[in-house]
Each structure stands twice: as structure tokens, then as C-alpha cells.
Amino acid sequence: MKIAYFNCFAGISGDMIISSLLDAGLNKEKLEKELSKLNLSGYHLEVKKVVKKGISATHAAVKIEEHDVVRHLKDILDIIEKSSLSMRDKKQISKIFYKIGKAEALIHKKDIETIHFHEVGGMDSIIDIASAVVGLRLLGIGEVYSSALPLGHGFVKCAHGSIPVPAPVTLELLKGVPVYEGGINSEMVTPTGAGIITSYVKKFEERPHMEIKKIGYGAGEKDFTIPNLLRITIGEMAVKNKNIPGDYIRDEAILVETNIDDMNPEIYDFIIEKLLSQGALDVYLTPIQMKKNRPGHTLSLIAYENDLKKLLVTLFDESTTLGVRIREVKRLKLIHKNVIAHTEYGKIRTKVAIYRGQVKNIAPEYEDCQRIARKHSIPLKSIYDEAKKIAGEKIK
Numbered sequence: 001m002k003i004a005y006f007n008c009f010a011g012i013s014g015d016m017i018i019s020s021l022l023d024a025g026l027n028k029e030k031l032e033k034e035l036s037k038l039n040l041s042g043y044h045l046e047v048k049k050v051v052k053k054g055i056s057a058t059h060a061a062v063k064i065e066e067h068d069v070v071r072h073l074k075d076i077l078d079i080i081e082k083s084s085l086s087m088r089d090k091k092q093i094s095k096i097f098y099k100i101g102k103a104e105a106l107i108h109k110k111d112i113e114t115i116h117f118h119e120v121g122g123m124d125s126i127i128d129i130a131s132a133v134v135g136l137r138l139l140g141i142g143e144v145y146s147s148a149l150p151l152g153h154g155f156v157k158c159a160h161g162s163i164p165v166p167a168p169v170t171l172e173l174l175k176g177v178p179v180y181e182g183g184i185n186s187e188m189v190t191p192t193g194a195g196i197i198t199s200y201v202k203k204f205e206e207r208p209h210m211e212i213k214k215i216g217y218g219a220g221e222k223d224f225t226i227p228n229l230l231r232i233t234i235g236e237m238a239v240k241n242k243n244i245p246g247d248y249i250r251d252e253a254i255l256v257e258t259n260i261d262d263m264n265p266e267i268y269d270f271i272i273e274k275l276l277s278q279g280a281l282d283v284y285l286t287p288i289q290m291k292k293n294r295p296g297h298t299l300s301l302i303a304y305e306n307d308l309k310k311l312l313v314t315l316f317d318e319s320t321t322l323g324v325r326i327r328e329v330k331r332l333k334l335i336h337k338n339v340i341a342h343t344e345y346g347k348i349r350t351k352v353a354i355y356r357g358q359v360k361n362i363a364p365e366y367e368d369c370q371r372i373a374r375k376h377s378i379p380l381k382s383i384y385d386e387a388k389k390i391a392g393e394k395i396k
Contacts, residue, residue: 011188014128023058024216053227057217150182261296279307
């Protein structure tokens with residue numbers, strides 16, 4: 001699958017997105033042919049090569065004849081609906097404008113239908129957003145990823161006067177997105193850029209594992225102390241063996257730890273069982289020596305972030321801890337398959353771990369083996385061995 005990664009070290013805007021796509025190989029004539037389906041006139045797309053801090057890049061700008069035109073969301077959606085663009089493009093462009101409109105309505109405490117689009121309602125913004133949607137489709141991008149976004153600081157002029165950076169609507173659009181200050185006294189993420197990137201990105205993270213095919217640099221208008229560029233990397237999701245979905249399964253989780261030295265140790269069994277039932281991936285105890293030479297334990301649990309809230313409630317309700325340490329962890333797991341071993345005594349669930357196409361471990365489910373061993377008065381290890389043998393033969 002073809003993916004794109006936006007490295008937003010200097011921020012992101014609508015024109016920077018178009019510029020990076022063009023620099024990465026998007027055909028300008030094909031783009032303009034699609035844009036003509038909007039049935040808009042009074043603009044042209046100016047594309048030129050520039051150099052930012054020694055790096056060659058493309059700069060695309062939408063030159064318009066209209067000025068100070070204010071549109072409502074309905075006006076923009078009507079333009080899109082009456083166009084002859086594909087239904088897929090219409091839906092995505094409308095989704096982005098609706099998202100921006102919803103943020104504007106929340107900021108101004110008005111109904112979304114009454115919101116006036118100033119900067120984002122201009123023809124240049126309509127072309128920017130339509131170009132981004134059409135461009136990603138023409139390049140065949142299946143998934144989009146992005147780095148965290150630098151916001152900048154200072155003030156920016158708009159229809160309402162001078163407002164703080166980032167603009168309130170930009171900040172509203174970036175809820176749930178990893179951001180940082182960036183150290184630049186300027187607006188680094190525009191509302192248009194925020195609307196587009198948050199509508200597409202599957203995950204804001206470090207560069208995903210990919211085989212790089214194309215690289216594009218889209219230049220911004222201003223000059224910073226750093227290259228004012230948006231870098232896009234296009235390629236295939238990396239797969240080392242075409243017959244196997246990678247050597248590992250990669251994911252991210254949360255590690256929660258707390259040190260306890262004043263709790264009845266009998267309670268640990270209850271807490272651990274409850275945490276595991278609530279979605280904890282793993283829970284374990286580590287003996288430690290605490291202050292005043294008191295013996296204690298570090299209670300650690302690994303979980304996905306969406307389960308964290310209820311797990312913390314259990315920790316604080318059931319244990320004597322006064323606080324926890326939390327950090328993100330990256331995990332590499334062997335690919336595994338769940339296999340049912342049909343033994344002569346009954347079904348046993350097993351987990352088969354695979355590495356580079358070879359079976360590395362077979363783990364029968366303990367509860368299944370224990371139940372059968374008790375029921376038939378058979379040694380537990382015999383049940384384990386039979387389940388492993390049957391599962392191993394089944395996976396070949």
C-alpha cells in the first residue's frame with residue numbers, strides 16, 4: 001500500500017501541501033484539469049522552483065482576482081456539490097470544510113450555518129483544499145501519516161484584527177494532535193493546513209516503516225531561521241517478506257508503575273486479577289527496597305491508552321498507592337496465530353508465535369489444559385505436549 005509521511009518541521013499550510021505534492025511528482029496539468037471541474041473562474045495556479053536554506057523546493061500559490069469575499073459554509077458546500085468532481089472528492093472536500101466550520105462555530109459561539117468564513121472562505125482556500133484532496137488521490141496515496149506539529153508564537157493579522165498564534169480555530173482543530181511550540185515567531189500551522197492534515201492523518205508519529213519512492217519539498221511564503229519547507233515522503237509500507245506481514249507486529253502502549261510498601265500483600269492477587277480483566281496487557285510485581293529499609297514492591301502494568309482511565313481508578317481504589325509513573329513504550333511482538341488443537345480429550349486453545357516464517361513457540365492455554373487434566377486425571381504436562389504437537393502440525 002502506498003503511504004505518505006508529512007515531516008512538518010516548519011509547520012503546514014494549504015499551499016505548502018500542494019507545493020509538496022507537486023514537488024513529489026503530482027502532474028500540474030492533471031491537477032488543473034480536475035480543478036476546472038469546480039466551475040470557478042478568476043484564479044490561476046502559479047508554480048515555481050525556489051531555494052530555502054540551500055534546499056530546492058516547489059512553491060505553488062493560488063493567484064485570485066476576488067478580494068475580501070465572505071462565504072458561509074452553505075455557499076462553499078454548494079460550490080462543491082454543483083461541481084463535476086468525483087463523489088469521493090466532493091465528500092472529502094466537504095468533510096474538511098465542515099470540520100473547519102464546526103471549529104469556527106465553537107470559537108465564536110454561533111450556529112455553524114451562520115458562521116462567516118473569512119480567510120478560509122476565499123477562493124484560494126477552496127482551491128488549496130480541493131488541490132490537496134485531488135492531489136493525494138492522483139498520487140494514489142492510501143494512508144497518510146505525519147510528525148507532530150510546531151505551532152510557533154506571536155500574533156497574526158486576520159479579519160478580526162491581531163490574534164494570538166496559533167489562531168483559535170487552528171488550536172481547536174488540533175485537539176488530540178501532538179504539538180509543540182517550535183521556536184519561531186510566526187504562524188506555523190494555518191487553519192487550512194490544520195483542517196486538511198487532521199482530516200487525513202491516520203497517526204501522528206515518528207516516520208513509519210516504509211520503502212521510500214519519492215520525496216517532495218513544498219515551500220512556504222516566509223523565510224525562517226530554519227528552511228520553511230514541508231517535506232513529504234511517499235512510498236510503500238515496508239514488508240521484508242512478501243509472504244509474511246513483516247517480522248514483527250509493532251504497536252505502542254502505556255507502562256504504569258507504582259512503588260508500594262504499606263499494603264497487605266494478600267491484596268495483590270485481587271488487584272492483578274481485576275486489572276487483567278479490565279484490559280491490562282500484563283501486570284507484574286518486582287521486589288524492591290524502599291526508604292527506612294522497608295521491603296516493598298513495584299506494581300507494573302502495561303496497557304493501551306484507551307484503557308488507562310479505568311485501570312487507574314482500580315489502582316487508586318484498591319491499592320494504597322498515592323501516585324503512579326506513566327510513560328509510553330513501543331513494543332515489538334512476534335506474529336502469532338490462534339489455533340485450536342483438537343485432542344482426543346477435547347479442544348485446547350493455543351497461541352503459535354511465528355518469526356520469519358518459522359514457528360518459534362507454541363503456547364497451549366493453561367486453563368484449557370488444566371480443565372482437561374482434572375477431568376480425565378491425566379498429567380498436565382502430557383496434555384501440554386499433545387496440544388503443542390497437534391497445533392504445530394496444523395500450522396505447517
